[in-house]
Amino acid sequence: MPSVSRGRLTGVWALLSIMTIASWWTGSRSDGHAYALVTGGVLLFALIKSRLVIRYFMEVRFAPRWLRLTCDAWLITVFAMIFALYLGRP
Amino acid sequence: MNAREARPGDLGISASRHAGREAKRELPGDVDVWVFVIGEMVVFAAYFAAYVVDRGRNQELFLQSQQLLSPGLGVVNTLVLLTSSLFVALSVRATRTADARTASQCLALGGACGAAFALIKSFEWYSKLRVGLTISTNAFFMHYYMMTGVHFFHVVLGLVLLTILWREIHHTDAPRAWVIESGACYWHAIDLLWIVIFALLYLMR
Numbered sequence: 001m002p003s004v005s006r007g008r009l010t011g012v013w014a015l016l017s018i019m020t021i022a023s024w025w026t027g028s029r030s031d032g033h034a035y036a037l038v039t040g041g042v043l044l045f046a047l048i049k050s051r052l053v054i055r056y057f058m059e060v061r062f063a064p065r066w067l068r069l070t071c072d073a074w075l076i077t078v079f080a081m082i083f084a085l086y087l088g089r090p
Numbered sequence: 091m092n093a094r095e096a097r098p099g100d101l102g103i104s105a106s107r108h109a110g111r112e113a114k115r116e117l118p119g120d121v122d123v124w125v126f127v128i129g130e131m132v133v134f135a136a137y138f139a140a141y142v143v144d145r146g147r148n149q150e151l152f153l154q155s156q157q158l159l160s161p162g163l164g165v166v167n168t169l170v171l172l173t174s175s176l177f178v179a180l181s182v183r184a185t186r187t188a189d190a191r192t193a194s195q196c197l198a199l200g201g202a203c204g205a206a207f208a209l210i211k212s213f214e215w216y217s218k219l220r221v222g223l224t225i226s227t228n229a230f231f232m233h234y235y236m237m238t239g240v241h242f243f244h245v246v247l248g249l250v251l252l253t254i255l256w257r258e259i260h261h262t263d264a265p266r267a268w269v270i271e272s273g274a275c276y277w278h279a280i281d282l283l284w285i286v287i288f289a290l291l292y293l294m295r
Contacts, residue, residue, distance in 0.1 A: 001186065001267070001271070003182070003186055003187075004183070006180060006183065009179050009180060013172060013173065013175075013176040017169055020165060020168045020169060020172065023289065023293055024164075024165045024293065027161070027289075027293030027294070027295065035295040038294075038295045039294040039295050046288075046289035049285045050285050050286065053175065053278055053285065057178075057281070058118065058275055058278045058279070059118040063116060063117055063118060064116055064117055067117065070128060074131055074132070074135065078138060081135070081139055081142075082138055082142050082290070085142040085143055086142055086145075086294070088146070089145070089146025089149060
């Protein structure tokens, strides 16, 4: 089983941390009425972070095709569903 | 066919049992654990959908209630859990290279970060309960306590699992990599679910 290098794991962790702070900043930009834009940005950060965790920490990038596809299908379904339900609110 | 010759894209279902066994080595951890983890992810996905629907029906209430949360604590907890995942991933890597000392240390640090997450979350709940924000306050806080509570249960279960893995590394001459990979997979899934929960409860507007 191949491993992700220590340097890359640390780099991914740094990127995840930076995106966490960036998503917090994005979420706090709610003084206007651009809620959909803010929420879209927050969800985009969460989507990228989730995929990084799946690909590098869970090592799905080295996994069989069925698992890579299942994980990507879950990500697309969850985030598309959340954003669609959010936009389609009454 | 040896492990090097196994195609990375193989599912492991092949005519030859031997080839299938070799191809399966590309899967990090045990396939049963992956089925369990994916099942958990699907259940949480359904809950995320229910939350967003409920939120859409009471947007003003949810926005106002969200202001009563402590996003700073949420950010710190996210960073703590990400750091925990990093240590656990480093432990898996060290296990594969038979570096038991590093594997053990990294797993202990990962567990310590997980315990810190649980402590911070407990403090956050306490600070809300103290000012009268309970599960019956309104729909938002019902979801807040339910979602973070179910996740907290998974964190506690994950900490028990990390302790078992630590014993495997610490007290076994040749720790089984697939056991460590399987436990790590569950722990990272907890991290993954928290990333979505953090966005839904604390950040989305």
